[in-house]
Every structure is written in structure tokens, then in C-alpha cells.
Amino acid sequence: MTHIASTGLLSNVSLQRRAHNIRRKAILMGEVQGQGYVGQALGVSDVLAVCFFHALELRAEDPEWEGRDRFLLSIGHYAIAIYAAFMEAGILPEEELETYGMDDSRMPMSGMASYTPGMEITGGSLGHGLGIGVGMALGLKRKNNPALVYNLMSDGELGEGSTWEAAMSASHHKLDNLIAIVDFNDQQADGKSTEMLSSEPVPDKWTAFGWFAQRVDGNDIGALVAAFDAARDHPGRQPRVIICDTKMCKGVPFLEQRDATHFVRVEPDEWAKALSVLDEEIPA
Amino acid sequence: MTAAARARRYEARKVPETRQATSAMIASLAAEGYDAAPAPFGHALSDLANTDERIVGLSADLSKYTDLHIFAQKHPDRFYQMGMAEQVLMSAAAGLAHEGFIPFATTYAVFASRRAYDFICMAIAEENLPVKIVCALPGLTTGYGPSHQATEDLAIFRGMPNLVIVDPCDAVDVAQMVPEMAAHDGPVYARLLRGNVPSVLRRHKPDYRFRLGKAQMIREGADVLVVSSGLMTMRALDAATELARDGIEVAVLHSPTIKPLDRDTILAEAGKGRLLVTAENHTVIGGLGEAVAATLLRAGVTPTFRQIGLPDAFLEAGALPTLHDMYGLSTKAVIAQIKGWL
Numbered sequence: 146m147t148h149i150a151s152t153g154l155l156s157n158v159s160l161q162r163r164a165h166n167i168r169r170k171a172i173l174m175g176e177v178q179g180q181g182y183v184g185q186a187l188g189v190s191d192v193l194a195v196c197f198f199h200a201l202e203l204r205a206e207d208p209e210w211e212g213r214d215r216f217l218l219s220i221g222h223y224a225i226a227i228y229a230a231f232m233e234a235g236i237l238p239e240e241e242l243e244t245y246g247m248d249d250s251r252m253p254m255s256g257m258a259s260y261t262p263g264m265e266i267t268g269g270s271l272g273h274g275l276g277i278g279v280g281m282a283l284g285l286k287r288k289n290n291p292a293l294v295y296n297l298m299s300d301g302e303l304g305e306g307s308t309w310e311a312a313m314s315a316s317h318h319k320l321d322n323l324i325a326i327v328d329f330n331d332q333q334a335d336g337k338s339t340e341m342l343s344s345e346p347v348p349d350k351w352t353a354f355g356w357f358a359q360r361v362d363g364n365d366i367g368a369l370v371a372a373f374d375a376a377r378d379h380p381g382r383q384p385r386v387i388i389c390d391t392k393m394c395k396g397v398p399f400l401e402q403r404d405a406t407h408f409v410r411v412e413p414d415e416w417a418k419a420l421s422v423l424d425e426e427i428p429a
Numbered sequence: 430m431t432a433a434a435r436a437r438r439y440e441a442r443k444v445p446e447t448r449q450a451t452s453a454m455i456a457s458l459a460a461e462g463y464d465a466a467p468a469p470f471g472h473a474l475s476d477l478a479n480t481d482e483r484i485v486g487l488s489a490d491l492s493k494y495t496d497l498h499i500f501a502q503k504h505p506d507r508f509y510q511m512g513m514a515e516q517v518l519m520s521a522a523a524g525l526a527h528e529g530f531i532p533f534a535t536t537y538a539v540f541a542s543r544r545a546y547d548f549i550c551m552a553i554a555e556e557n558l559p560v561k562i563v564c565a566l567p568g569l570t571t572g573y574g575p576s577h578q579a580t581e582d583l584a585i586f587r588g589m590p591n592l593v594i595v596d597p598c599d600a601v602d603v604a605q606m607v608p609e610m611a612a613h614d615g616p617v618y619a620r621l622l623r624g625n626v627p628s629v630l631r632r633h634k635p636d637y638r639f640r641l642g643k644a645q646m647i648r649e650g651a652d653v654l655v656v657s658s659g660l661m662t663m664r665a666l667d668a669a670t671e672l673a674r675d676g677i678e679v680a681v682l683h684s685p686t687i688k689p690l691d692r693d694t695i696l697a698e699a700g701k702g703r704l705l706v707t708a709e710n711h712t713v714i715g716g717l718g719e720a721v722a723a724t725l726l727r728a729g730v731t732p733t734f735r736q737i738g739l740p741d742a743f744l745e746a747g748a749l750p751t752l753h754d755m756y757g758l759s760t761k762a763v764i765a766q767i768k769g770w771l
């Protein structure tokens with residue numbers, strides 16, 4: 146499958162800088178609500194930078210363009226991170242940043258298709274994205290549309306039976322146009338995923354289900370670029386998964402060191418501090 | 430998606446002047462003027478487990494959010510963390526019940542009712558196993574949108590044979606329902622209020638006790654009879670206090686057991702010639718209101734009947750107080766609706 150870079154999103158801004166900008170916006174949105182999933186957003190920002198500014202075919206000015214790669218946010222609670230990426234990509238206007246999670250906002254705390262341009266599905270009830278991705282991948286093939294389907298999911302979702310039904314289905318139907326991205330932050334609502342319901346060895350499971358599996362450091366942009374390229378270019382007639390080991394709160398060391406929890410605790414006066422710590426190193 | 434929703438996504442928004450955060454996963458329901466008790470479910474279950482060896486607890490990655498972590502701390506060897514896997518949560522609870530245990534399984538109401546339904550129905554209810562399903566975020570108790578708003582859980586579960594359904598109002602109900610659920614020989618589904626839970630009922634009726642299967646008059650009144658469950662009993666009582674100042678006397682019949690409904694008490698009270706209003710934190714379809722309506726019709730008792738409840742729609746995301754006003758569940762909205770019907 147040939148890759149034609151989307152002109153709209155091409156620029157000479159580095160992916161590192163994109164990731165930095167996504168983190169900044171996520172912190173600003175976190176401050177608006179005074180709580181929320183900013184730890185997840187900081188952790189997944191490098192993955193999103195590579196998705197939105199390297200891998201995906203998108204037209205920022207036309208989020209419903211038929212030729213777009215489909216990006217499914219299965220993990221609705223990660224919406225804060227996607228809104229940051231959407232703003233960075235010009236899909237959502239930055240002026241709306243401070244409406245995040247407010248009444249009548251286009252950016253509800255849990256991602257929903259009917260609220261936000263570019264949001265393909267309503268997530269939040271976890272374990273839905275991959276199955277919907279199977280159907281979209283089948284549909285695209287029926288339409289001879291070469292677009293790819295990317296499904297961003299979490300380590301927690303590996304606990305849901307529906308994930309594995311979809312995984313088996315995708316390989317049975319030889320869906321080489323489906324790419325799953327697992328944000329493996331070793332965190333769930335009640336604790337560390339590996340201590341609660343371990344899905345290790347994760348790549349072996351996907352391989353056994355018939356997938357082309359890679360596991361990378363999800364906070365290493367170079368490694369992510371290589372993995373996304375390999376996932377796209379892999380010749381096998383099989384679905385692909387990229388397991389991204391990420392660190393919650395990445396980029397803000399004083400938050401990284403805080404006890405890992407599903408909702409990272411951030412005091413009201415710490416948002417500004419988080420921004421300034423982040424800005425100590427602004428990538429070129 | 431409707432065409433209107435599709436178009437609305439492209440309408441630019443302004444930053445609101447007064448900011449109200451979604452408070453997405455609010456731990457506790459704000460209840461002005463009432464004392465609150467912390468984690469009444471967790472503490473009641475821990476206490477019960479001290480005297481009943483059969484009690485075990487399971488959660489699907491939501492123990493902290495269903496107050497079951499209190500039990501897990503007190504009885505670590507009797508707690509099973511199932512991970513985010515609601516289907517095996519219910520199947521495994523059934524298996525433990527087969528082996529003589531009384532499992533309390535917790536998750537959010539949406540995930541038990543929507544995802545795990547078949548597993549509850551066939552593995553648990555059909556065999557009348559004593560599995561107790563306790564679920565947080567019932568009805569509209571989060572501003573997080575439809576994925577977490579269990580607006581139709583009662584409708585879903587009322588059709589399931591053998592299953593007893595409880596919708597508690599306050600900390601006393603929550604704490605006292607636990608031993609009664611365990612004592613019931615069969616499956617029970619309970620809606621949970623978690624975190625700091627207000628103590629409402631004893632303020633209005635000092636000798637109140639939860640009794641499984643019983644509706645109880647909390648307040649007498651000659652003009653209107655409200656039949657309510659869950660947090661709407663609190664709203665009804667607060668509304669009644671206000672309405673009394675305008676000379677409108679509202680009686681409140683609290684019916685925390687949704688199934689089996691306390692038919693005799695409801696019929697006796699409904700036959701006294703008052704406007705009958707049902708109030709529930711649930712869609713108007715298939716919950717307490719329609720259960721009461723059917724009970725009345727079958728018995729040929731036909732007072733003027735009105736329903737307070739959520740619309741038959743997927744609800745918006747936003748701040749909970751905004752949503753309670755918008756969908757008619759706030760005290761203010763309850764008062765306005767009752768006045769409009771008089």
C-alpha cells in the first residue's frame with residue numbers, strides 16, 4: 146500500500162516539538178477542570194504526535210474526507226489527549242481549549258462522535274474500538290478504499306473479552322488495513338494492570354491470535370516512527386499491533402514521581418509549575 | 430448520528446463566563462444540609478463478613494470506585510480483583526456461589542446491565558444463585574455522558590426473573606440493605622451511592638429502617654403522594670418541605686425495592702384520592718414509574734398519575750447540577766413539575 150503524505154499536516158516542525166505542544170495543551174486543559182486524565186495524556190503524547198504528524202492521512206480542514214485514515218479512540222477517557230492533538234493539527238480551534246469538559250463544550254471529558262469533529266466513534270465503554278475497527282476495515286476493503294484504520298486502546302482494555310473476539314476476527318478476515326495501538330502504561334483504575342489482571346506476555350498473545358506484533362518504547366519518537374512505518378509496510382495479510390510502553394505523566398518529572406494512579410493528583414498551584422517544568426526543554 | 434448532531438459538531442463555542450467543571454467521576458453526590466457517612470457499603474460489607482464466612486467480594490477494576498476497597502483492606506484474602514472484565518466477573522461470582530459462597534460483585538451500573546447481562550441472566554439468575562451485584566453511578570449520577578450514565582438499568586433488569594432490585598436513597602439504606610441482601614436466598618441487584626453518602630431518611634423519620642421488599646411512608650401529606658426510590662426520595666422530601674411553605678402538602682412513599690414492588694402498600698396509599706407522582710433517577714421507560722402504573726391499573730386503582738424521571742434519550746455530558754436541572758431531577762425542578770400539575 147503506498148503512502149501519500151497529507152499535505153495539510155506536513156511541515157518542518159519536529160515530531161518532538163509536536164509532542165511537546167500536545168503536552169502543553171493537555172496541561173492547560175487539565176487546569177480547566179482541575180482534575181482528570183492529564184497523566185494519561187502526558188504519557189501518550191509521543192504516540193499521538195507520531196500518529197497525527199507522521200502516520201495518518203488526514204485533512205484538517207475536512208475531518209470527514211472519505212480518503213482519511215480512520216483514527217478510533219476506544220479509550221474515551223483519553224479524550225483530553227486527542228483534543229490536544231486535534232488542536233495541534235488544526236482540526237479543533239485552540240480558542241476553545243478552555244471549554245474542555247464544560248457544559249455545552251465540543252470537548253466532553255469522554256470522547257463522543259456526536260460532539261467533536263474528527264472523533265470517529267463514541268468511546269468510554271471500554272473494549273469497543275477494536276471490534277468497530279474490524280467492521281470499518283471490512284467496509285473500507287469492500288469500497289476499495291486504501292485508507293487504514295488505527296484503533297488506540299489501553300492495557301486495561303486487554304482485560305475485556307470483546308478485545309480478543311475482535312482480535313481473532315481481524316486475523317481471520319486478514320485485515321491488513323487495521324492497526325491497533327496499545328498504550329501500555331501499566332495502569333488501570335484500581336492499580337497496576339500487571340498486578341491486577343496481567344496480559345503479559347502481550348506481544349505473544351497478539352502473535353498467537355495471528356497479528357503482526359511490535360513492542361516499543363512509547364515515549365521514544367524514533368522508535369515509534371520506525372514501528373508505525375513497519376506496521377504500515379509489513380507485507381503479511383494480517384492485522385498489526387503496536388504495543389507502546391509509556392510512562393504516565395511523561396515530561397513532568399515531579400508528576401512522574403507521584404504515586405501512580407488512574408487520576409493523578411495535581412494541586413491548583415501545580416499546573417503552572419507543570420508547564421514551566423515542561424518548558425524547561427522545548428524541543429527544536 | 431442525527432443530522433442535527435452532525436452539524437452541531439461544527440459550531441464554534443465560546444468559553445463560558447461562569448465555569449462549571451464536569452466533575453466527571455464525582456465521588457459523592459452533593460446533598461446540602463444533610464450529614465454524610467463515608468463509604469457505607471464498604472463498611473457494612475466488612476462488618477457482615479466478620480460474622481459470615483461465606484461473604485466474598487469481587488470487582489472489575491472498580492473497587493475504589495464502588496467502596497469495595499474498604500472490604501478489600503479489611504479482608505484481603507476474601508477479595509478478588511478480576512480486572513476490567515465484567516463478563517468473567519459475573520461468571521466467576523456464579524461459580525463461587527455454586528461452591529457455597531455469597532459473592533458481592535461490583536462495577537458501574539452501565540457495565541453490569543449492558544455488558545454483563547447474559548452472564549447475570551443465565552449463570553446467576555436462572556439458577557437463583559445468591560450473587561449480590563452492587564453498582565455505582567446509577568441513573569444520572571455522573572456528567573460523563575451515556576457511556577457511564579445508567580439511565581435504563583432498572584428497565585433492563587426488571588425483565589429478569591428471580592432478580593431482586595434495590596434502589597437505596599441514603600447512607601442508612603445502603604448500610605442496612607447489605608445484610609438483608611445477603612440473607613435473601615437468590616440474586617440481588619443494588620444501585621450504589623458511594624463515597625460520602627448523605628443520611629436523609631432518619632432526618633425526616635427518626636426510626637426509619639430499611640426493609641427489603643417494603644415501601645415506607647416517610648412523610649404524610651394530603652394533596653400529593655410521591656412514590657419514589659433512590660436519590661429521588663431525597664429530592665421529593667426536600668421538595669415537600671419547600672412546598673409545605675406554599676401550603677401544598679406532599680406525602681412521600683419511599684419504595685427502595687423496585688422488584689418485587691410492595692404492591693399492598695402502594696395500592697393502599699394510592700387509593701386516598703391524591704395526585705400520584707412517581708419520581709425516579711431513571712428513564713421514564715420501564716422503571717419505578719411504569720411498575721407503579723401497571724400495579725395500579727391491574728388493581729383498578731386510577732388516581733391522576735404523573736411521572737418524574739429522565740427522558741427517553743441519550744443524555745448530555747456536563748456538570749451534574751446543570752444536568753439535574755435540565756432533566757428535571759433537581760429539587761427545584763421537582764417543585765416546578767409538581768406545582769405545574771396541581
Ligand SMILES: Cc1ncc(C[n+]2csc(CCOP(=O)(O)OP(=O)(O)O)c2C)c(N)n1
Nearest residue numbers: 269270271299300301332333334407490513
Ligand atoms: C467496560 C468498562 N468497564 C469499566 C470502565 C471503568 N473504567 C474507566 S477507565 C478504567 C481503567 C481501564 O484501564 P486503562 O484504560 O488502562 O486505564 P488508565 O491507563 O487510563 O489508568 C476503568 C475500569 C469502563 N470505562 N468501561
Ligand SMILES: [Mg+2]
Nearest residue numbers: 299300301332
Ligand atoms: Mg492503562
